[in-house]
Amino acid sequence: MPIRQLSDSVINQIAAGEVIERPASVVKELVENALDAGASRIEIATAGGGLTLLRVSDDGCGMGPDELPLAIGRHCTSKLSDDIFDIRSLGFRGEALPSIGSVSRLSIRSRTRDGEAAEIRIEGGTLHPVRPAAGNQGTVVEVRDLFYATPARLKFMKSERAETAAITDLVKRISIAFPHVRFTLSGSDRSTLDLPAHTGPNARIARIADVLGAEFADNALPLEAGREGVQLAGYISIPAFSRANALMAHVYVNGRPVRDKMLGGAIRGAYADVLSRDRYPVTALFLSLDPAQVDVNVHPAKADVRFRDPGLVRGLLVGAIRQALALGGVRAATSGADAMLQAFRPGTPPPSTPQPAPFSYTASPSRPLDFGFRESARSDYVAVEPAPAPEPPDFITDQQTLGAARAQVHENYIVAQTADSLIIVDQHAAHERLVYEALKTALHDRPLPTQMLLLPEIVDLPEDDASRLETHADTLARLGLVLERFGPGAMAVRETPAMLGEVDVPALIRDLADEIADSDTTDALTRRLHAIASRMACHGSVRSGRRLRAEEMNALLRQMEATPGSGTCNHGRPTYIELKLHDIERLFGRR
Structure with a gap:
């Protein structure tokens, strides 16, 4: 078949296939244009899940009659300078409007502050001339019968309800980054969503509460950090407040x-010690950096980005989240109190919360870990210094974070009183977290014991993987894994961490090589060591059914207050629930 030049209509339809995946994709492009135009109010109206009608109106700077034909021309944009790496706007490719016009009936009506309003239409790639129109400052873009010019695409659309939900989710996600802009979403296929504009220092958290709910704001920790020109700010949920999927982890660049x-992997890694594998945090994080340090043009829909120094960004994200969790102190999720109130109401079944599956652990003889309790925790490889003696009961007051212990219920739950609340602590889960944190400290504060292999294990690898492992050899040695090059494409493993016991060396080395290739980290080995420590902590903590003395209960509460992450156990379950006094009074009809 001879080579030929494609027509403009076919070129635009091909571009539409890359940029316009579904109605939500159209809304994304049009809302980004409105934000780039400086809009303070954006109104979106839909019908038929966006396939019948999509209308986006804004009060931005608008366009003049002579600019309208350019706006629907390919690769025409006002948002890009000669330096294609200096991208400071949301939209810049100049493909959205011509692509949309090639597969729908598109009309654009616009007016600048001092100019006359004008309108242009394009139907299935056929352009109509500009004509005068009536309108206020700003732009109204109306898209009807999306994909009518390419009906095959309609077969791939989901239900009207699903497309409507996708548009709603997209608008909410974008709105979080622009709290000063009012967003209104309405239509015959939905209930109206109105996100008011916010100003002042609390504008961001106010918008986040509008979108993610006031419950998130009540269970969020502020975060702010910076490193080498990269700034990070936003809010993260406390470990006890989590979700069953990662859809609520919002990140903005x-x-x-x-x-x-x-x-996403960095966020999961930062929460690895405080959340179980099937639970995910809720976040609203904002990264700011020089546009030259990030490539936002690696995907036509601009959903993916690529950093010039991904290790720097990842390290900043993980470090800042872990520091915020540590500084956040001991906090219980408000959802725990809500569930307790629900359980106390007559005739109301308690809400079901998915729990991580329990695991078993077989112990071997070991040295004890003394945490100020009569029952000892045990470990085969590390010894932790005893905790300080608990304070005398006379000095325990309800002014402390977790208050003073008042009773033990069913030999497993400690009931404590604070100045304005009642605390119920799961003694086994709480002490399990304390032992685990002590074990981790021991792991990182001293060289890890190793076991020397009788004969070095030779692992054959692709040359690239072997080179990557050699680069990280020093880090791996500090974690107890001693290896070195053994000719082209091979590594000789001489020592392994003693905590791992009998280990499949080739499998471990290949897993490490894959992770280094993917994210340039050796976290796989660290995770395995922490998993062993977690199992030791589970076995060595105060067991359910053990009766504690008053000083032991108060010692546990004080250690929880001093230990980061003690609001959840190693498996992500809450270690305590707090019920405020006013909630108790509501139960008895006093409020």
């Missing part, structure tokens, strides 16, 4: 919402 694998 220079104001652009992204779904980036590396950023």
Whole structure:
């Protein structure tokens, strides 16, 4: 078949296939244009899940009659300078409007502050001339019969309800980054969503509460950090407040919402010690950096980004989240109190909360870990210094974070009183977290004991993987894994961490090589060591059914207050629940 030049209509339809995946994709492009135009109010109306009608109106700077034909021309934009790496706007490719016009009936009506309003239409790629119109300052873009010019795409659309929900989710996600802009979403296929504009220092958290709910704001920790020109700010949920999927983990890069694998992995890694594998945090994080340090043009829909120094960004994200969790102190999720109130109401079944599956652990003889309790925790490889003696009961008051212990219920739950609440602590889960944190400290504060292999294990690898492992050899040695090059494409493993016991060396080495290739980290080995420590902590903590003395209960509460992450156990379950006094009074009809 001879080579030929494609027509403009076919070129635009091909571009539409890359940029316009579904109605929500159209809304994304049009809302980004409105934000780039400086809009303070954006109104979105839909019908038929966006396939019948999509209308986006804004009060931005608008366009003149002579600019309208350019706006629907390919690769025409006002948002890009000669330096294609200096991208400071949301939209810049100049493909959205012509792509949309090639597969729908598109009309654009716009007016600048001092100019006359004008309108242009394009139907299935056929352009109509500009004509005068009536309108206020700003732009109204109306898209009807999306994909009518390419009906095959309609077969791939989901139900009207699903498309409507996708548009709602997209608008909410974008709105979080622009709290000063009012967003209104309405239509015959939905209930109206109105997100008011916010100003002042609390504008961001107010908008986050509008979108993610007031419950998140009540269970959020502020975060702010910076490193080498990269700034990070936002809010993260406390470990006890989590979700069953990662859809509520919002990350923004220079104001652009992204779904980036590396950023998502960094968030999961930062929460690895305080959340179980099937639970995910809720976040609203905002990264700001020089546009030259991030490539936002690696995907036509601009959903993915690529950083020039991904290790720097990942390290900043993990470090800042862990520091915020540590500084956040001991906090219980408000959802725990809500569940307790629900359980106390007559005739109301308690809400079901998915729990991580329990695991078993077989202990071997070991040295004790003394945490100020008569029952000892045990470990085969490390010894932890005893905790300080508990304070005398006379000095325990209800002014402390977890208050003073008043009773033990069913030989497993400690009931404590604070100045304005009642605390119920799961003694086994709480002490399990304390032992685990002590074990981790011991792991990182001293060289890890190793076991020397009788004969070095030779692992054959691709040359690239072997080179990556050699680069990280010093880090791995500090974790107890001693290896060195053994000719081209091979590594000789001489020592392994004693905590791992009998280990499949080739499998471990290949897992490490894969992770280094993917994210340039050796976290796989650290996770395995922490998993062993977690199992030791589970076995060595105060067991359910053990009766504690008053000083032992108060010692546990004080250690919880001093230990970061003690609000959840090693498996992500809450260690305590707090019920405020006013909630108790509501139960008895006093409020």
